[in-house]
Amino acid sequence: MKKIILLFSIMTCTNFFAQKQEPKNVTLELEFAPLGASPLKISSLRGRYFIDEIQAFRLSFFAGGTYTPTDTEYPSLGTLTDKDRTINFSINPGYEHHFDGTDKLSPYIGGELSYSRATTKNSDEEFNSSAKVSTLTTKTSQSTIGLRILAGGDYYFTDKIYLGAELGFGFTRDGRGKTTYKLENSDSGEVAPEDSKGNSTLLNWGPNYQATIRLGFCIK
Secondary structure: OHHHHHHHHHHHOOOOOOOOOOOOOEEEEEEEOOOOOOOOOEEEEEEEEEOOOOOOEEEEEEEEEOOOOOEEEOOOOOEEEEEEEEEEEEEEEEEEEEEEOOOEEEEEEEEEEEEEEEEEEEEEEOOOOOOOEEEEEEEEEEEEOOOOOEEEEEHHHHHHOEEEEEEEEEEEEOOOOEEEEEEEEOOOOOOOOOOEEEEOOOOEEEEEEOOOOOEEEEEO
Protein backbone atom coordinates (compact mmCIF):
# COMPACT_ATOMS: atom_id res chain seq x y z
CA MET A 1 0.00 0.00 0.00
CA LYS A 2 2.84 2.41 0.79
CA LYS A 3 4.27 1.80 -2.68
CA ILE A 4 0.95 2.67 -4.30
CA ILE A 5 0.59 5.85 -2.23
CA LEU A 6 4.14 6.91 -3.13
CA LEU A 7 3.51 6.27 -6.81
CA PHE A 8 0.24 8.24 -6.71
CA SER A 9 1.98 11.16 -4.96
CA ILE A 10 4.68 11.32 -7.62
CA MET A 11 2.07 11.31 -10.37
CA THR A 12 0.05 14.05 -8.70
CA CYS A 13 3.05 16.31 -8.20
CA THR A 14 4.34 15.97 -11.75
CA ASN A 15 1.30 15.57 -14.00
CA PHE A 16 0.87 19.33 -14.46
CA PHE A 17 3.92 19.28 -16.73
CA ALA A 18 3.16 16.07 -18.61
CA GLN A 19 2.99 15.85 -22.40
CA LYS A 20 2.19 12.88 -24.61
CA GLN A 21 4.41 11.31 -27.27
CA GLU A 22 5.76 13.29 -30.20
CA PRO A 23 6.96 12.24 -33.68
CA LYS A 24 10.25 10.30 -33.71
CA ASN A 25 10.04 9.55 -29.98
CA VAL A 26 11.74 6.31 -28.92
CA THR A 27 10.58 4.61 -25.71
CA LEU A 28 11.77 1.68 -23.60
CA GLU A 29 9.61 -0.19 -21.09
CA LEU A 30 9.79 -2.53 -18.11
CA GLU A 31 7.04 -4.07 -16.00
CA PHE A 32 5.98 -2.66 -12.65
CA ALA A 33 4.07 -4.86 -10.16
CA PRO A 34 3.36 -2.69 -7.08
CA LEU A 35 1.56 -5.51 -5.22
CA GLY A 36 3.99 -8.29 -6.15
CA ALA A 37 6.98 -9.75 -4.32
CA SER A 38 9.28 -8.23 -6.96
CA PRO A 39 7.96 -4.70 -7.66
CA LEU A 40 10.26 -4.26 -10.64
CA LYS A 41 10.82 -7.08 -13.09
CA ILE A 42 11.71 -7.47 -16.75
CA SER A 43 10.06 -10.29 -18.68
CA SER A 44 11.06 -8.66 -21.96
CA LEU A 45 12.51 -5.43 -23.28
CA ARG A 46 10.10 -3.42 -25.40
CA GLY A 47 10.89 -0.45 -27.58
CA ARG A 48 8.62 1.82 -29.60
CA TYR A 49 9.30 4.28 -32.41
CA PHE A 50 6.65 6.89 -33.15
CA ILE A 51 6.32 7.70 -36.85
CA ASP A 52 4.08 10.60 -35.88
CA GLU A 53 1.89 11.51 -32.90
CA ILE A 54 -0.57 8.65 -33.48
CA GLN A 55 1.38 5.80 -35.12
CA ALA A 56 4.14 3.69 -33.59
CA PHE A 57 6.05 0.55 -34.41
CA ARG A 58 6.91 -1.64 -31.41
CA LEU A 59 9.28 -4.52 -30.80
CA SER A 60 9.55 -6.75 -27.72
CA PHE A 61 12.59 -8.96 -27.23
CA PHE A 62 13.76 -11.44 -24.63
CA ALA A 63 16.72 -13.80 -24.39
CA GLY A 64 17.74 -15.71 -21.27
CA GLY A 65 18.44 -19.06 -19.77
CA THR A 66 19.80 -21.12 -16.90
CA TYR A 67 22.73 -23.45 -16.27
CA THR A 68 22.72 -25.94 -13.40
CA PRO A 69 25.63 -28.37 -12.89
CA THR A 70 25.24 -31.14 -10.31
CA ASP A 71 28.32 -33.03 -9.05
CA THR A 72 28.21 -36.54 -7.61
CA GLU A 73 31.38 -37.97 -6.07
CA TYR A 74 32.35 -41.63 -6.19
CA PRO A 75 35.36 -42.20 -3.91
CA SER A 76 36.89 -45.01 -5.89
CA LEU A 77 36.12 -43.69 -9.38
CA GLY A 78 35.86 -39.91 -9.42
CA THR A 79 33.21 -37.25 -9.91
CA LEU A 80 30.31 -37.21 -12.34
CA THR A 81 28.71 -33.94 -13.40
CA ASP A 82 25.18 -33.70 -14.73
CA LYS A 83 24.44 -30.45 -16.57
CA ASP A 84 21.00 -28.91 -17.12
CA ARG A 85 20.68 -25.92 -19.47
CA THR A 86 17.73 -23.88 -20.69
CA ILE A 87 17.62 -21.17 -23.35
CA ASN A 88 14.55 -19.02 -24.01
CA PHE A 89 14.13 -16.55 -26.84
CA SER A 90 11.20 -14.44 -27.99
CA ILE A 91 10.58 -11.57 -30.39
CA ASN A 92 7.29 -9.71 -30.90
CA PRO A 93 6.96 -7.03 -33.59
CA GLY A 94 3.82 -4.93 -33.65
CA TYR A 95 2.02 -1.71 -34.53
CA GLU A 96 0.02 0.82 -32.47
CA HIS A 97 -2.52 3.46 -33.51
CA HIS A 98 -3.05 6.09 -30.82
CA PHE A 99 -6.11 8.31 -30.30
CA ASP A 100 -6.52 11.83 -28.93
CA GLY A 101 -7.49 10.93 -25.36
CA THR A 102 -6.41 13.80 -23.12
CA ASP A 103 -3.24 15.86 -22.72
CA LYS A 104 -1.72 13.10 -20.60
CA LEU A 105 -3.64 9.94 -21.57
CA SER A 106 -2.89 8.20 -24.87
CA PRO A 107 -5.25 5.27 -25.63
CA TYR A 108 -4.39 2.99 -28.55
CA ILE A 109 -5.26 -0.13 -30.49
CA GLY A 110 -2.90 -2.31 -32.47
CA GLY A 111 -1.66 -5.72 -33.46
CA GLU A 112 1.30 -7.91 -32.64
CA LEU A 113 3.00 -11.00 -34.02
CA SER A 114 4.92 -13.28 -31.67
CA TYR A 115 7.58 -15.94 -32.02
CA SER A 116 9.34 -17.78 -29.21
CA ARG A 117 11.60 -20.78 -28.87
CA ALA A 118 12.47 -22.76 -25.76
CA THR A 119 15.37 -25.22 -25.63
CA THR A 120 16.49 -27.54 -22.86
CA LYS A 121 19.71 -29.54 -22.89
CA ASN A 122 20.52 -32.19 -20.28
CA SER A 123 23.86 -34.00 -20.09
CA ASP A 124 23.88 -37.06 -17.80
CA GLU A 125 27.16 -38.78 -16.96
CA GLU A 126 27.77 -42.31 -15.72
CA PHE A 127 30.67 -44.73 -15.56
CA ASN A 128 30.77 -47.39 -18.24
CA SER A 129 32.14 -50.92 -17.82
CA SER A 130 35.67 -49.58 -18.39
CA ALA A 131 35.29 -47.04 -15.56
CA LYS A 132 35.31 -44.24 -18.11
CA VAL A 133 32.74 -41.46 -18.18
CA SER A 134 29.87 -42.01 -20.59
CA THR A 135 27.64 -39.04 -21.44
CA LEU A 136 24.10 -39.02 -22.78
CA THR A 137 22.98 -35.60 -23.97
CA THR A 138 19.27 -34.96 -24.52
CA LYS A 139 18.18 -31.79 -26.33
CA THR A 140 14.54 -30.71 -26.63
CA SER A 141 13.31 -27.64 -28.49
CA GLN A 142 9.88 -26.20 -29.22
CA SER A 143 8.71 -23.05 -30.95
CA THR A 144 5.52 -21.02 -30.58
CA ILE A 145 3.97 -18.50 -32.97
CA GLY A 146 1.07 -16.17 -32.30
CA LEU A 147 -1.00 -13.21 -33.41
CA ARG A 148 -3.16 -10.87 -31.35
CA ILE A 149 -5.07 -7.63 -31.54
CA LEU A 150 -4.64 -5.34 -28.56
CA ALA A 151 -5.91 -2.24 -26.82
CA GLY A 152 -4.26 -0.20 -24.11
CA GLY A 153 -3.35 3.20 -22.82
CA ASP A 154 -0.37 5.23 -21.62
CA TYR A 155 -0.59 7.89 -18.92
CA TYR A 156 2.23 10.46 -19.05
CA PHE A 157 2.89 11.95 -15.63
CA THR A 158 6.06 13.66 -16.91
CA ASP A 159 7.27 14.41 -20.43
CA LYS A 160 9.60 11.43 -20.34
CA ILE A 161 7.92 8.85 -18.08
CA TYR A 162 4.57 7.11 -18.39
CA LEU A 163 2.55 4.19 -17.03
CA GLY A 164 0.60 1.86 -19.29
CA ALA A 165 -1.76 -1.09 -19.25
CA GLU A 166 -2.81 -3.42 -22.05
CA LEU A 167 -5.18 -6.26 -22.94
CA GLY A 168 -5.85 -8.19 -26.12
CA PHE A 169 -7.38 -11.09 -27.98
CA GLY A 170 -5.48 -13.58 -30.10
CA PHE A 171 -4.05 -17.05 -30.51
CA THR A 172 -0.81 -18.96 -30.10
CA ARG A 173 0.24 -22.24 -31.69
CA ASP A 174 2.80 -24.49 -30.02
CA GLY A 175 4.82 -26.60 -32.44
CA ARG A 176 5.31 -30.37 -32.19
CA GLY A 177 8.77 -30.01 -30.71
CA LYS A 178 11.82 -32.13 -31.36
CA THR A 179 14.08 -34.24 -29.13
CA THR A 180 17.57 -35.37 -30.13
CA TYR A 181 20.05 -37.64 -28.35
CA LYS A 182 23.82 -37.95 -28.40
CA LEU A 183 25.77 -40.71 -26.63
CA GLU A 184 29.53 -40.47 -26.06
CA ASN A 185 32.05 -43.04 -24.68
CA SER A 186 29.40 -45.70 -24.31
CA ASP A 187 29.96 -49.42 -23.90
CA SER A 188 30.28 -51.46 -27.06
CA GLY A 189 26.85 -52.13 -28.56
CA GLU A 190 25.09 -49.40 -26.58
CA VAL A 191 23.39 -46.77 -28.76
CA ALA A 192 21.53 -43.55 -28.09
CA PRO A 193 17.72 -43.45 -28.32
CA GLU A 194 16.29 -42.44 -31.68
CA ASP A 195 15.52 -38.77 -32.28
CA SER A 196 11.82 -37.99 -32.09
CA LYS A 197 9.18 -35.35 -32.74
CA GLY A 198 6.06 -34.58 -30.78
CA ASN A 199 2.86 -36.15 -32.03
CA SER A 200 0.59 -33.12 -31.61
CA THR A 201 0.41 -29.33 -31.70
CA LEU A 202 -1.48 -27.04 -29.33
CA LEU A 203 -3.63 -24.09 -30.35
CA ASN A 204 -4.63 -21.56 -27.69
CA TRP A 205 -6.98 -18.66 -28.38
CA GLY A 206 -8.97 -16.16 -26.39
CA PRO A 207 -8.59 -12.91 -24.44
CA ASN A 208 -5.36 -12.09 -22.63
CA TYR A 209 -4.04 -9.23 -20.55
CA GLN A 210 -0.94 -7.95 -18.81
CA ALA A 211 -1.08 -8.56 -15.07
CA THR A 212 1.45 -5.79 -14.53
CA ILE A 213 1.71 -2.07 -15.21
CA ARG A 214 4.16 -0.98 -17.88
CA LEU A 215 6.65 1.66 -16.79
CA GLY A 216 8.03 3.46 -19.83
CA PHE A 217 10.81 5.95 -20.48
CA CYS A 218 11.15 8.24 -23.46
CA ILE A 219 14.83 8.13 -24.45
CA LYS A 220 14.57 10.32 -27.53
